[in-house]
Structure formats: structure tokens, C-alpha cells
Amino acid sequence: QVKPVESGGGLVQAGGSLRLSCLPSGRTFGDYYMGWFRQAPGKEREFVAHIHWRSGSTYYADSLKGRFTISRDNAKNTMYLQMNSLKPEDTAVYYCAKHLSSRASTIVSDYTYWGQGTQVTVSS
Numbered sequence: 001q002v003k004p005v006e007s008g009g010g011l012v013q014a015g016g017s018l019r020l021s022c023l024p025s026g027r028t029f030g031d032y033y034m035g036w037f038r039q040a041p042g043k044e045r046e047f048v049a050h051i052h053w054r055s056g057s058t059y060y061a062d063s064l065k066g067r068f069t070i071s072r073d074n075a076k077n078t079m080y081l082q083m084n085s086l087k088p089e090d091t092a093v094y095y096c097a098k099h100l101s102s103r104a105s106t107i108v109s110d111y112t113y114w115g116q117g118t119q120v121t122v123s124s
Helices: none
Strands: 005-007 008-011 019-021 033-039 046-052 058-060 066-075 078-083 091-098 118-123
Touching: 005 091, 019 033, 019 091, 019 118, 033 066, 033 078, 046 066, 046 078, 058 066, 078 091
Parallel strands: 008 118
Antiparallel strands: 005 019, 019 078, 033 046, 033 091, 046 058, 066 078, 091 118
16 A cells, blocks of 8 residues: 655645645555545644545535535546635644545544645745
8 A cells, every 4th residue: 555645735825725635546446535634833633624535425624614625536536625715723734644444534543544744834
């Protein structure tokens, strides 16, 4: 199993937008979830959103609903996180991760394969 690979982070002003991409890598068949998590300096890694790869069903952290959108493009085998109306408190390293299960989860330890992370910095 190859680790997922994220891209698309960067520096943006408050109110701006960024789109992160993730190549799930490894097994692309069967039942699994791909998730986005983030970790700010001095804080624990937290759940952002997940998507069931086969059905496209999505789920979000309550605090991020309406601003962040998770999606996937099966033809490109790529997952995205569209982030709008960014705030300084969204500054963090964003990770994509794979959960090889038919059962949805928001728990960090349930995700087995993790990317290296991509830095998102929102300036005020």
C-alpha cells in the first residue's frame, strides 16, 4: 500500500480560497473512505471531512460545513478539498488519509495510510 499524496497548500489572505488535492494511491477498488484532517501548531490532529470513495457520500465536521467541500474525481482518481472564506484559524497542516473499511469514521486512529501533509497558512 502506497501512501496518499497531498498537494495544493499555500499562503492565502483571510476570505480567500484554496483547493487541496490528494492522490489516494494503493488499492483503488473495494470499500474505503478517504478523509481530510488538519493539525494546527500545538493542537491535536482533527477531522475535517470524509468521502466514501465508491458512493461519493460525504460528511463534515460541524464547524466547517458550508465553507469546505470534499469531492472526488473517479476518472482522475483524485480527491479534493475546496476551502472557501478561509480564516486565520484554518492555518494548519492538512493531511489526507485512507480508511480501509465500509464503516465511516472521523477518528484519526482508524485511518491507516497518511500523506505527508500540506501547509495551509491564512494571513489576517
